[in-house]
Amino acid sequence: MTTKLFGEPIVRREDARLIVGRGRYLDDIGHFALGVAFVRSPHANARIIDIDVSGAVDIDGVHAIYTYEDLDGPMAQPLPVLIPHPDLTAPRTGYALANGSVSHVGEPIVMVVADDRYLAEDAAERIAVEYEFRTPVVGVEAAERAEHAVHEDIPDNVAARLVQEFGNVGAALRDAPHTVSFTQTIERSASMPLEGKGVHARWDAVDESLRVYSSTQTSTSVRAAIAIKLDLSVDRVEVIAPDVGGGFGVKIVHPWPEELLVPWAAIRLGREVKWAEDRREHFISSAHERGQLQRITAGYDDEGRLLALDAHILHDHGAYTPYGIVVPIITSTQLLGPYRLANYRCQVDSMYTNTVIVTPYRGAGRPQGCFAMERTMDRIADELGLDRAKVREINLIRADEFPWDHHLMFQDGRPLIYDSGDYPSMLTKLRELVGWEDFEARRAAAAARGRWLGIGMALYVEGTGVGPYEGGHVQVLPSGKVLVSTGLTSQGQGHETAFAQVVAQELGVPIEDIEVHTGDTRRFAYAVGTFASRAAVMSGNAVALAAQAVRAKALRIAAEVLEVDVADLDIVDGVVGVRGDPGAVLPLASIAVLSNPLRYAFDEASKAATQFARFASDEQPPVADDDEPGLEGRDYYSPVRSTFASGAHAVIVEVDPGTCAVTIEKYAVVHDCGRLINPRIVEGQIHGGVAQGVGGALYEVMAYDDMGQLQNASFMDFLMPYVSEVPQRIDIGHQETPSPLNPLGIKGAGEAGVIPGSAAIAAALEDALGIRITQMPLGPSQLFDLIRAAGDGHADHTFNHARRSQEESA
Amino acid sequence: MSLIEEQFTVSLSVNGTTRPVTVPARRLLSDAIRHDLELTGTHVGCEHGVCGACTVLLDGAPVRSCLMFAVQAEGHAITTVEGLADANGRLHPVQEAFRDCHGLQCGFCTPGFLTTIAAALEEYEPGADVSDEEAREIVGGNLCRCTGYQNIVKAVGRAQEIRTERAGRADGDAATSAGR
Numbered sequence: 001m002t003t004k005l006f007g008e009p010i011v012r013r014e015d016a017r018l019i020v021g022r023g024r025y026l027d028d029i030g031h032f033a034l035g036v037a038f039v040r041s042p043h044a045n046a047r048i049i050d051i052d053v054s055g056a057v058d059i060d061g062v063h064a065i066y067t068y069e070d071l072d073g074p075m076a077q078p079l080p081v082l083i084p085h086p087d088l089t090a091p092r093t094g095y096a097l098a099n100g101s102v103s104h105v106g107e108p109i110v111m112v113v114a115d116d117r118y119l120a121e122d123a124a125e126r127i128a129v130e131y132e133f134r135t136p137v138v139g140v141e142a143a144e145r146a147e148h149a150v151h152e153d154i155p156d157n158v159a160a161r162l163v164q165e166f167g168n169v170g171a172a173l174r175d176a177p178h179t180v181s182f183t184q185t186i187e188r189s190a191s192m193p194l195e196g197k198g199v200h201a202r203w204d205a206v207d208e209s210l211r212v213y214s215s216t217q218t219s220t221s222v223r224a225a226i227a228i229k230l231d232l233s234v235d236r237v238e239v240i241a242p243d244v245g246g247g248f249g250v251k252i253v254h255p256w257p258e259e260l261l262v263p264w265a266a267i268r269l270g271r272e273v274k275w276a277e278d279r280r281e282h283f284i285s286s287a288h289e290r291g292q293l294q295r296i297t298a299g300y301d302d303e304g305r306l307l308a309l310d311a312h313i314l315h316d317h318g319a320y321t322p323y324g325i326v327v328p329i330i331t332s333t334q335l336l337g338p339y340r341l342a343n344y345r346c347q348v349d350s351m352y353t354n355t356v357i358v359t360p361y362r363g364a365g366r367p368q369g370c371f372a373m374e375r376t377m378d379r380i381a382d383e384l385g386l387d388r389a390k391v392r393e394i395n396l397i398r399a400d401e402f403p404w405d406h407h408l409m410f411q412d413g414r415p416l417i418y419d420s421g422d423y424p425s426m427l428t429k430l431r432e433l434v435g436w437e438d439f440e441a442r443r444a445a446a447a448a449r450g451r452w453l454g455i456g457m458a459l460y461v462e463g464t465g466v467g468p469y470e471g472g473h474v475q476v477l478p479s480g481k482v483l484v485s486t487g488l489t490s491q492g493q494g495h496e497t498a499f500a501q502v503v504a505q506e507l508g509v510p511i512e513d514i515e516v517h518t519g520d521t522r523r524f525a526y527a528v529g530t531f532a533s534r535a536a537v538m539s540g541n542a543v544a545l546a547a548q549a550v551r552a553k554a555l556r557i558a559a560e561v562l563e564v565d566v567a568d569l570d571i572v573d574g575v576v577g578v579r580g581d582p583g584a585v586l587p588l589a590s591i592a593v594l595s596n597p598l599r600y601a602f603d604e605a606s607k608a609a610t611q612f613a614r615f616a617s618d619e620q621p622p623v624a625d626d627d628e629p630g631l632e633g634r635d636y637y638s639p640v641r642s643t644f645a646s647g648a649h650a651v652i653v654e655v656d657p658g659t660c661a662v663t664i665e666k667y668a669v670v671h672d673c674g675r676l677i678n679p680r681i682v683e684g685q686i687h688g689g690v691a692q693g694v695g696g697a698l699y700e701v702m703a704y705d706d707m708g709q710l711q712n713a714s715f716m717d718f719l720m721p722y723v724s725e726v727p728q729r730i731d732i733g734h735q736e737t738p739s740p741l742n743p744l745g746i747k748g749a750g751e752a753g754v755i756p757g758s759a760a761i762a763a764a765l766e767d768a769l770g771i772r773i774t775q776m777p778l779g780p781s782q783l784f785d786l787i788r789a790a791g792d793g794h795a796d797h798t799f800n801h802a803r804r805s806q807e808e809s810a
Numbered sequence: 811m812s813l814i815e816e817q818f819t820v821s822l823s824v825n826g827t828t829r830p831v832t833v834p835a836r837r838l839l840s841d842a843i844r845h846d847l848e849l850t851g852t853h854v855g856c857e858h859g860v861c862g863a864c865t866v867l868l869d870g871a872p873v874r875s876c877l878m879f880a881v882q883a884e885g886h887a888i889t890t891v892e893g894l895a896d897a898n899g900r901l902h903p904v905q906e907a908f909r910d911c912h913g914l915q916c917g918f919c920t921p922g923f924l925t926t927i928a929a930a931l932e933e934y935e936p937g938a939d940v941s942d943e944e945a946r947e948i949v950g951g952n953l954c955r956c957t958g959y960q961n962i963v964k965a966v967g968r969a970q971e972i973r974t975e976r977a978g979r980a981d982g983d984a985a986t987s988a989g990r
Contacts, residue, residue, distance in 0.1 A: 011909055018917030019905040021851015021891035025918060028850035060812045118836070122813055194855040194863055194918040194955050245853070245918025246955050279856040492916030492956050680912050684957060688915065691958030715860035715953065723946045723959040730960060753958075 005501040005511060006744075009680035013511075014496040023243040026198035026215040026276060033200060033274035034063055035117035036262065037124040039110035040285060041102035044136035044354035044708025045150065048100055048129060051110060055126035061115040062123045063269055066261070068097045068109075074229045075264060079255065083324030088160045091321045092151050092352070096229075096257040096264075102131075103150055103319035104356050105708055106284030108257050113265050113273060136354035136708035140293050140314035143351035150319060150352035159317060160325045160350040164332040166407050167343030172308035176299025180379050184774040186368050186758060188291040188316070188702035189695065191361040192720060193491070195245020196277030197256060197286060201263035205270060212239045212263050217252040218529030219519045220487050225255035226263055237263075241519030247491035248692075249360040250287050252531040253323055283713035288702055289327065289361035291316035292368045298376045299343075304384055304391035308343035311335065311372055315350045318357040325350050327358065327365040329411045330463075335369030336406055336416075338423040338461050338646055339377075339395040354708045360531065362692060363754045366462060371776065374458040374759035378766065382798050388763070389431055392459060396423040411532070412466040414641035420737045421646050423459070426670050429733045430457060434650035434668035442652070452657060453665065456763025457650040458756030463642040464673070464748025465537025465739075471526050472543030474503055474550045475632035478596075478605060480574060480589035482507065482514045484546075486539040487527020489519030493535060493750060494681040499543050501677055502744070506547035507554075508571030509588065526636075533645070533748025536677055541637035541742045549633025557594055557631075558586045592631040597622035643739040645673040645747035649690075649756040651727075653764040660780035660787070662698055662765070667727035672735040674747035682749045683732055689753015690730050695721045696754070697761035697777050719779075770801025820884040824849060825893030833880045840864045842880035843890060851891040851921050855953065862952035865922035866890050872926045891921035894928055903972035904928050904965065913965035915956035923952050927966055936977030940970040 017023055053065045068076070079093040098109045110127050114120035135148045143150070143157040150157055173179055200213040210232065216222050216239075223239040226232070244251065258275050266273040277286070292315050299308040315328050328348035335346060377395070381388040397404050397418070404418040431437065439455045446453035473485040484503050490496070500514040517523045518539075519530075528538070551571060558576040559566045568579050576591065578584040590608065598609040607613055611622075623629055652666040669686055676682050699719035703711040712718045719725075738745030758776040765783070766773040771790045778786070789795035815834040822831055824847060831846040838857075843849050843866065852875060855863035859877040866875045867889035894902035904927045907913065914920040930948040934940055940948075945966035946959075954962060 012912065014917070015909040015914060018914055018920055019891075019901070019908050019924065020895060021849070021921055023917050024850070025853065027844070027854070031845045031848055058811045060814060118834075119813065192955060193916070194861060194953065195853070195916070244916065245855075246916040248955070279858065492914075494915070684912050684915060684961060687958035687960040688956045689958070692955070714858055715856045716858065720953055720955065722951070722953060723949050723963065726958050726960075728942070728946075730958070 004505070006505040007676055008501065009678060010497065010501065012494045012497045012681070013500060014494065025195055025243045025245050026200060026213055029213050029242060030200045030272050030274045033272035034113050034115065034269065035120045036273060036275035037112050037117060037120035038108045039124050039127050039129060041098065041105055041107040041109055043102060043131055043133060044105050045134040046102050046131040047134065048098060048102065048109065049132055050130040052128040053110065055128065056112065056123040059123050061119045062112065063271070064113040064265060066097065066111040066265065068095060068099045071096060073231050075260060079257070079322055080225065081324060082322055083326055085324050087162045088321060088325050090154045090159045092154065092159065093320045093322045096260050104354055105710060106281070106356055108285065111261050111265065113269065138353055138355060138704050138706055138708050140291065140316045140351045140353065143353050144314055150354050154352060157352040158349055159321050159352055160328065162325055162328050162332060162348045162350065163345065164408050165345045167308070169308050169310045169343045169345040172343035173297060173299040173310060176307045177301050178383065179297060179299045180383055181297040182379060182774060183293065183295045184371070184375060185293050186290055186371055186776050188288045189361065189700040190288040190702065191248035191250035193246025193248055193250065196279065196282040197251060197258065198276040199258050199262040200272070200274040201266035202272045203267045203270060209236045210263055210267065212237065213242050214239060214259055215244050215251060216241050216254060217247045217489050217491060217531055218254060219489055219521050220525060220527040221529060222254045222259055223521045226260060229255065229260045230264055230267065238522050240521065241489040244489065244491040247530065248362040249289065249364060249531060251491070252529055253287055253359045279715060280713050283718070284356060284710055287357045287359040288318065289358050290368060290696065291358065292331070294372050296372055296376055298380065300380045302384070304380050304386050304394055306339060306341055306380065306395050309341060309376065311346040313346065313348045315348050316353050316358060317350045318353055318355045320357050322357060323359040326411055327360055330365035331369040333408055333410050333416050334366045334461065334463060335373050337370060337373045338397055338421070338459050339373065340397050355704055362689065362751050364532065364751065366460060366751065366755045367696065367758055370458055370460045370756050371759045371762070374756065375762060378763050382800050385799065385803060389427065389436055389457065393424065393427055396427065399424060410463055410642055412642055417641060418461060418644040419739050419741050421644065421672060422735065422737050423646060426646060426648050426672060426735055427459065429735065430648040430650050430668060430670045433670060433731050433733050434652065434666060436650065446654060450657065452655040452768040453652060454764040454766065454768025455650065455652045456760045456767055457648065458759035458763065459648045460755045461644050461646045462533065462748070462752055462755060464533035464645050465639060465643045466532045466534055467639050468528060469636050469638035470528060470538035470542045471524060471634065471636040472539060472546035473524055473632065473634045474507065474543060474546040475630065476550060476588045476592040478589060478593045480513055480587065482509050484514055484516045484543055485523040486518055486543055487524040488530045488535055488539050491530065493685070494678065495535060498536060498677045498681060499539060502540050502544050503547045506544050507551050509574040513574055533750040533752070537643060537742060537746050537748050538637055540677060540746060541744050542635060544744055545635035545637060546633045549635055550631060553595070553633065554588055554591045554631060557591050561586055561594065588631070595631040596629040637742065639741055643674070643741045643747045645749065645752060647671045647752050647756070649760045651760045651764045653761065653768055655765070655768045655783065660783040662780070664694065664727040668731045670733040670735060671752060672737050673749040673752065674739045675736055675745040676734065677746065679734070685749050686732055686753040687730055689751065690757065691721050691726045693754045693757020694726055694761070697758040698779060699725060699777060701777060766798060770797050770804065772796040772798055818881050820881050822847065822880065822883055822888065823886065824888045825890060831880060835879060835881055837880045838876055839878040839880045839883050840875035843875060849890050849892050853918050853921055855919065860953065861919065862926065863919045863922040865925045865952070867925050867929050870929060870932065872929045889925065891924050894924060902928055903976065904931065904969040906972055907965040907969035911961045911965040911968050913957065913961045919952060919954045923949060923954070923962060926952055927969060931970060931973060934970060936974045940967055942967065
């Protein structure tokens with residue numbers, strides 16, 4: 001029997017090249033390519049009066065300077081609205097180069113192509129743009145007031161009003177024994193991969209074909225976009241995602257202006273052209289996420305049962321809507337979490353502001369939804385004086401109630417039906433893991449040391465593995481090497497390992513013989529992309545199906561050669577054997593040779609497949625009508641709907657009363673993503689997600705001033721966690737509730753770790769301080785201000801704070 | 811109009827090999843290593859010295875190659891991630907440890923961590939204990955967006971274990987040959 005690989009925490013196969021410096025990232029390609037720099041808008045809202053390139057155009061080594069006037073055909077049209085939606089009534093996108101106006105700082109206006117990036121930047125500095133300033137709209141509240149418009153023909157700044165609704169919220173709130181209303185905000189952050197975006201393009205004039213490398217999360221779709229925008233037949237374009245230095249969502253957006261302009265310039269100039277984004281460009285011209293203002297009203301009974309929830313959310317989507325309203329859809333559907341609810345209404349107003357676009361960042365609207373629901377649970381518990389865990393427990397969907405239909409439409413246009421899960425057991429495990437019941441003793445001990453300790457928890461459900469499909473191709477070469485291809489891309493998720501584990505297991509070959517390729521349209525042209533925790537579910541199942549097809553064909557050929565029944569055959573370590581007959585064996589490599597009838601022999605092995613050597617019936621053609629040459633298989637996995645993973649986090653924080661510094665004393669995670677392909681990789685995903693959750697809860701903000709200038713557009717000022725900011729340990733408990741929706745029973749794991757971070761940490765801070773927390777993130781300065789405001793009566797204490805004070809004085 | 815700057819030919823000694831490069835004074839060491847010498851294992855994450863992805867060793871000490879000019883590196887011995895393995899191609903203990911501990915995901919920041927940790931471990935004798943606190947201190951100046959640092963901290967300890975194991979084997983070999 002082949003060594004069991006599915007479910008084993010094997011070390012990653014891609015690491016061999018990455019730890020010795022032999023990865024190949026975008027800027028590692030094309031040392032002699034021409035360099036690109038952009039003149040980007042320094043203003044958040046302005047009309048462009050004039051562009052004067054005379055100071056730059058004659059510089060030796062400058063090959064071209066392009067403005068909107070130079071763009072032709074589809075390139076001169078606005079960038080696409082990638083995901084149209086009926087509720088997106090006022091969509092707006094920018095142009096590859098600004099067409100007469102700019103709507104955020106960082107928008108590209110002029111493209112300079114020169115011998116190298118240094119010279120291109122020198123030339124860009126000599127280009128003068130004259131602007132007519134307009135008052136920028138910054139922040140959703142300013143957008144809602146609509147005293148100024150981001151786009152003149154959209155005076156209310158509203159791109160979309162999305163309403164998700166079931167039951168009768170109005171009546172249920174009127175009838176509820178108790179109601180509570182509150183408003184809270186969550187700040188902007190961003191994916192912020194260590195490698196920025198980048199594009200390299202080479203036009204082959206002889207072949208009339210274009211090869212583009214892009215640091216993208218979707219090479220197939222970038223290919224389609226380039227073909228359409230550059231008016232090329234798609235078969236003339238190939239797009240490859242090389243090693244990608246992190247994505248986290250920002251690289252799923254496409255086509256970025258640069259993804260079109262770089263190949264467009266490469267064709268016009270007949271030269272290799274490359275642009276590698278620098279960090280400041282990434283801050284001001286790539287996407288952000290998270291920013292929302294949430295107005296929530298909840299109705300509940302004496303035991304804490306949530307009877308109705310009404311949420312009105314202002315979502316800041318920045319200057320344009322290229323990625324549609326996916327983030328609002330996810331917030332408004334995933335807000336429901338693991339809870340039963342009969343009456344729900346969520347309205348999300350997606351607002352234009354003069355800031356960089358907002359598109360999915362790991363979690364993609366779920367952290368905000370989780371923040372809304374989990375803080376509601378905390379609020380109910382506080383109002384009633386109940387244990388926060390108990391209030392959650394009474395509202396949970398029970399394990400025997402699946403599938404659970406929320407009667408809403410999810411982000412894939414499919415019904416929001418939870419396929420499986422066991423939320424009560426998850427909550428029980430979490431309480432044990434974090435020490436929920438013993439916490440008061442711990443709090444008292446810390447108080448004796450003069451420290452404030454608090455505990456919080458947050459639960460979530462995450463729709464993963466969204467369609468429409470992914471495909472897989474598995475081919476056994478005559479050398480015995482097994483090539484596996486899938487079209488989606490990789491940004492560090494260990495696909496080369498996980499997909500190899502799946503194929504090794506399904507086909508029965510040693511993993512060492514397998515080579516996995518992703519994100520290369522030459523190898524696999526049909527794909528969607530890597531986002532929404534979908535790669536393992538979609539491509540994992542697709543390569544499994546393709547491997548099964550190869551296995552079936554190998555067994556059929558072997559049965560003919562060995563003159564036995566297929567049912568008596570098995571494949572172990574890449575060799576087909578007959579059960580009970582150790583002598584009768586046929587390696588897959590030999591079957592691969594035989595599968596391709598030959599006229600010409602190139603080596604000893606291939607002689608076996610030639611016309612005068614090959615076993616064949618006189619009455620059958622060498623390739624049967626329903627067959628094809630080669631030992632390979634291709635198949636697709638397309639789910640009826642998403643599969644829903646779940647998890648629960650609990651955190652204990654300590655606040656230093658003197659400095660307001662926050663230390664995470666304990667961080668516990670219970671995680672259920674169905675069957676695990678590789679637990680080591682899943683845990684790594686959780687670790688990384690938790691760190692991003694902590695960053696979003698305590699450190700990361702996009703500090704826009706009133707003029708729309710991003711004040712902290714560098715790693716010096718945007719506080720991404722170092723090791724000193726993350727929990728020293730993350731305790732992880734796995735729960736495996738297989739998905740009934742796919743053959744492997746898996747659910748996605750990529751985004752989970754980040755989702756409940758802000759909600760859980762807000763709850764823990766509120767518990768530590770006894771002051772209501774209605775904004776995240778919170779750094780020491782904000783906590784200090786909050787404590788002072790509470791002392792002055794300008795911020796609210798929790799009811800629990802009053803109860804504790806009474807107990808202490810009694 | 812010409813903006814062409816004065817060029818300087820300097821000898822860069824990288825991973826034991828000295829090669830001339832002709833560069834303007836402002837050419838960053840990181841760009842010279844990556845694009846003139848085509849050693850692309852060194853990565854550039856911020857170009858302002860904060861992320862640490864571009865860390866190389868200059869005479870054994872970690873420096874941010876994006877904060878130095880190539881012309882400043884003449885006369886110094888530079889080690890990049892490509893030079894961490896020994897002459898026989900055996901991985902440096904920290905490279906082995908990163909693989910063993912799943913200390914990397916996308917791999918972009920990894921070369922900076924590897925060089926930084928390799929230099930730091932030179933301060934420890936094989937067999938000496940590197941505590942988790944010391945490990946966190948060692949990697950405290952490098953950014954990683956993927957791993958949450960959990961397995962990077964583990965990898966520091968594991969790298970020291972491997973150093974110790976290798977030193978033990980080397981001692982054993984030495985004792986065996988001495989006894990002959």
